[in-house]
Amino acid sequence: MDTSLREIYNEFAETYDKNRGLFDMTEVFDSFYERLEIKKGRLLDMGCGAGEPFPRFFIDRGWTVTGVDFSKRMIELASKYVPEMKTICADMREVEFGPDRFATITATYSLFHIPSNDQTALFNKFYRWLCPKGKALFTYATKEYTGSDEFDGYKEFMGQELYYSHKSPDKLYADLKEIGFDIESRDYRDIGNETFLWVTVSKPAGDMETSH
8 A cells, every 4th residue: 555545544533533433334243243153253354444343343242353554543543442452553465464363354445445456365365364164344346436347546535535446346256256265245335425345255164274
């Protein structure tokens, strides 16, 4: 992720308090949580921002949560709002964890800021890091948001030009299946007058990570 995007998110942190609650994720969380076969464990939240809402939801249910974000100011807010969460200030493409480490991985409103050419490598890491029966939930940009089947460029958000990148849904699904994921749900959701694709994938029960 480029320096300008990091600076923009540092600036967003300054107005975060005013916009808390703008995007209600309760329904998303409830539907995802119901799918989980592992009801308590370790969550990795990629692009955690200020730690709301997903880290907060999981911590309130007894989970151990690690959050990764490249914005120092957002990480500072996370220490305020979700002090129980372990935080790592880094580009999500550069962090490393051991295999079969997390029961759940979430990446809400974050993956589409990574070039589409880098996304497959990150999904491979997700697969390696997940426990068998573990699940991941992520938000993906599509033509409903960018206007194009595939996109690599900038769009305005909250007065700033942000970088977005995505493949077509069909190419995304093909990548996920090639990696080994089972695709459990693919829902287009309008939240805060923005429509994105929400995808839930799972790692098969018998697949202990050794080679991916």
